[in-house]
C-alpha cells in the first residue's frame with residue numbers, strides 16, 4: 075500500500091497558481107510549496123508576483139517564479155504560460171484562482187455599470203476557461219494533471235442581502251454568483267472531457283474569508299450564520315483542501331466541488 079502521508083507530497087511537480095501573489099492564491103501556493111512543489115505565482119503587477127515568489131522560495135526552499143498575468147488578455151496568458159513552462163519545465167497542477175471582485179463596485183444589478191459586470195465575468199469565468207485552454211495541451215500530452223478552479227458559495231446559494239445592511243457594505247453582485255456557478259459547471263464538464271486522459275479537474279468553493287478590511291459587525295454577523303462560528307481564516311483554512319486536490323491523495327476524485335465554508339451553505 076502507498077504510504078498515505080507520501081501521497082500528499084508534490085516533490086518534482088510544478089504548479090501555476092493564477093493570482094497566487096496574495097490572499098487565498100498565496101495560501102494555495104504555500105500549501106503546494108510546503109509539499110515540495112515548484113510554483114509559478116501571478117499578479118497583474120509583476121513586482122508583486124516577484125516578491126511573493128521570493129517569499130515562497132525562502133520559506134519552503136522550492137523553486138518559485140513570479141509572473142505578470144492578466145487573464146482577460148490572451149497574449150498575456152500565452153506569455154505567462156510559456157514563461158512558467160520555461161522556468162519550471164512543465165505545469166502539472168493548474169490553480170485557476172484569479173478573479174474575485176465582488177463588493178468592489180455597486181452591487182445592485184439595476185444600478186450596476188455594464189463594464190463592471192463584464193469585468194467580473196471576464197476575470198472570473200472567461201479567464202479560467204482561457205488559461206485552462208492554454209495549459210491543458212501539455213497535460214494531455216503527458217496523460218496527467220490536476221486542475222483546481224476557485225468557485226464560491228456564491229455559485230451555490232443565493233445571498234440574504236440583509237447581512238450587508240448594518241455595515242453599509244456594497245455586497246455581492248449577481249454577475250459574481252453567475253460567474254462562480256459557471257466555474258462549478260465548467261469544472262464538471264472539463265472533468266468529463268479530461269478525466270479519461272488522466273487529468274483530474276475539481277473546484278474549491280470557499281465561503282467568506284476575513285476579516286481582512288471587512289467591518290467588524292459584518293464579520294460577526296457572518297460568523298453567527300456559520301456552523302463553525304467564524305469566517306475562513308487566511309493562512310489556514312484553505313490549505314488542506316488545496317493540497318488534497320493537487321496531490322495523488324485525490325487521484326480518484328474528479329468533477330467535484332469541495333466547499334470550504336465552515337458549513338455556511340448548509341445552514342438554514
Ligand SMILES: NC(=O)c1ccc[n+]([C@@H]2O[C@H](COP(=O)([O-])OP(=O)(O)OC[C@H]3O[C@@H](n4cnc5c(N)ncnc54)[C@H](O)[C@@H]3O)[C@@H](O)[C@H]2O)c1
Nearest residue numbers: 093097098144145171172173174197224226280281282283
Ligand atoms: N475571499 C473570499 O471570501 C472568497 C470567497 C469565495 C471565493 N473566493 C474566490 O477565491 C479566489 C481568490 O480570492 P481572494 O479573496 O484571495 O481574492 P483577491 O481579490 O485577493 O485575489 C484575487 C486575485 O486575482 C487577481 N486578479 C483579479 N482580476 C484579475 C485579472 N483580470 N487577471 C489576473 N489576475 C486577476 C487579483 O489580482 C488577485 O491576485 C477568487 O477567485 C475569489 O473569487 C474568495
